[in-house]
Amino acid sequence: MNAATFTPKNIIVTGGCGFIGSNFVHHVVREHPEVHVTVLDKLTYAGNPENIAGLPEDRVELVVGDICDADLLDRIVPGHDAIVHYAAESHNDNSIADPRPFLRTNVEGTFQLLEAARRHGVRYHHVSTDEVYGDLALDDPARFTEDTPYHPSSPYSSTKAASDQLVRAWHRTYGVAATISNCSNNYGPYQHVEKFIPRQITNILMGRRPKLYGDGRNVRDWIHTEDHSSAVWEILTRGRLGETYLIGADGERSNIDVLRAILERMGRSSDDFDWVRDRPGHDRRYAIDATKLRRELGWEPAHTDFAAGLDATIAWYREHEEWWRPVKEATEAKYAEQGQ
Numbered sequence: 048m049n050a051a052t053f054t055p056k057n058i059i060v061t062g063g064c065g066f067i068g069s070n071f072v073h074h075v076v077r078e079h080p081e082v083h084v085t086v087l088d089k090l091t092y093a094g095n096p097e098n099i100a101g102l103p104e105d106r107v108e109l110v111v112g113d114i115c116d117a118d119l120l121d122r123i124v125p126g127h128d129a130i131v132h133y134a135a136e137s138h139n140d141n142s143i144a145d146p147r148p149f150l151r152t153n154v155e156g157t158f159q160l161l162e163a164a165r166r167h168g169v170r171y172h173h174v175s176t177d178e179v180y181g182d183l184a185l186d187d188p189a190r191f192t193e194d195t196p197y198h199p200s201s202p203y204s205s206t207k208a209a210s211d212q213l214v215r216a217w218h219r220t221y222g223v224a225a226t227i228s229n230c231s232n233n234y235g236p237y238q239h240v241e242k243f244i245p246r247q248i249t250n251i252l253m254g255r256r257p258k259l260y261g262d263g264r265n266v267r268d269w270i271h272t273e274d275h276s277s278a279v280w281e282i283l284t285r286g287r288l289g290e291t292y293l294i295g296a297d298g299e300r301s302n303i304d305v306l307r308a309i310l311e312r313m314g315r316s317s318d319d320f321d322w323v324r325d326r327p328g329h330d331r332r333y334a335i336d337a338t339k340l341r342r343e344l345g346w347e348p349a350h351t352d353f354a355a356g357l358d359a360t361i362a363w364y365r366e367h368e369e370w371w372r373p374v375k376e377a378t379e380a381k382y383a384e385q386g387q
């Protein structure tokens with residue numbers, strides 16, 4: 048089925064100073080020279096303006112502010128033709144320790160953006176996660192599709208599930224021109240050191256031992272963040288309004304396999320890590336079936352060589368110590384308190 052093409056010229060990217068949002072901003076600047084980007088970001092612990100530093104000033108503007116601030120949204124949304132919504136509290140472990148900011152930013156923030164999209168008649172793309180579907184057993188041949196029932200496990204994923212449902216309601220009831228994407232685990236440059244892959248790489252770079260939760264057999268479906276960006280662009284510009292598209296690149300791997308690959312590529316022995324306390328409610332396995340996105344929009348991932356992607360990511364952290372060093376100790380102190 049062919050969807051009409053939408054040609055945005057002036058977009059707002061919320062959370063554009065975070066990991067995936069900033070990679071999307073780089074992608075748009077590089078691939079779509081006709082588009083201007085306004086980044087709206089509160090610069091929480093996870094947002095870093097360095098992530099978009101050096102991009103041309105006539106193409107990218109940073110507005111520091113909160114997506115929950117309706118007055119601010121009324122000032123900046125007019126004149127734009129789309130909101131691409133990445134901003135979130137994104138880390139499961141943090142949501143277990145303190146769920147409150149997740150409810151505010153992920154639920155209230157999405158509500159405010161939808162209301163602003165409605166008031167100002169702009170298109171809205173909602174970036175979400177495969178975690179809304181809960182988890183699969185290790186031996187289950189099934190993968191998530193757009194028809195899988197919602198069954199979130201953590202405070203984080205339940206707030207993302209709530210925000211997805213708000214988008215559907217605002218589309219159906221008020222006619223907000225919206226699309227949704229649910230992606231699997233991203234990796235690549237600019238990912239906060241609280242997340243699995245950067246945490247292990249930076250531990251090794253500091254001469255510390257990586258930390259593996261539980262039995263290490265949990266499976267995540269890894270996709271390079273650049274492939275996530277290209278998929279979001281296709282959905283924003285050619286996706287059907289009111290539709291959901293799953294994004295994944297057939298990258299299922301157990302945590303212990305990923306950790307051993309990192310250890311091996313960084314010259315350490317495969318058992319040079321610590322087993323630590325498991326995450327409460329830890330989802331066992333995620334797996335995405337991206338057939339709809341591939342068939343309907345013709346999207347294909349470009350970064351399917353995981354070993355090469357891991358090497359590039361390791362090299363990025365090696366070369367950008369000044370980027371991660373200032374937040375490493377505070378991150379590890381938080382983990383130490385949690386026994387992780």
Ligand code: NAD
Pocket residue numbers: 061062063064065066067068087088089090091092093094095112113114115132133134135136137138152156174175176177207229230231232233234239
């Ligand atoms: P991140 O934590 O790295 O970045 C979040 C960004 O949002 C930060 O720049 C932060 O300052 C900003 N932010 C937080 N609260 C805000 C608020 N109230 N107002 C304005 N800005 C605020 O997150 P990420 O890993 O880049 O994830 C981005 C989005 O992608 C999230 O919606 C997440 O649910 C989704 N997602 C992430 C993954 C993944 O693997 N990381 C996979 C699928 C979907």
Ligand code: DAU
Pocket residue numbers: 137138139140175176177178230231232233241242243244246258259260261265266267302326333
């Ligand atoms: O699936 C998409 C989701 O992927 C996104 O919605 C989330 O925003 C993103 O954070 C990510 O969630 P996970 O919980 O899967 O990612 P995380 O990097 O926290 O952990 C990946 C796996 O590694 C998970 O099974 C827990 C495990 N883990 C994590 C850390 C930080 C460890 O074994 N050791 C660790 O030190």
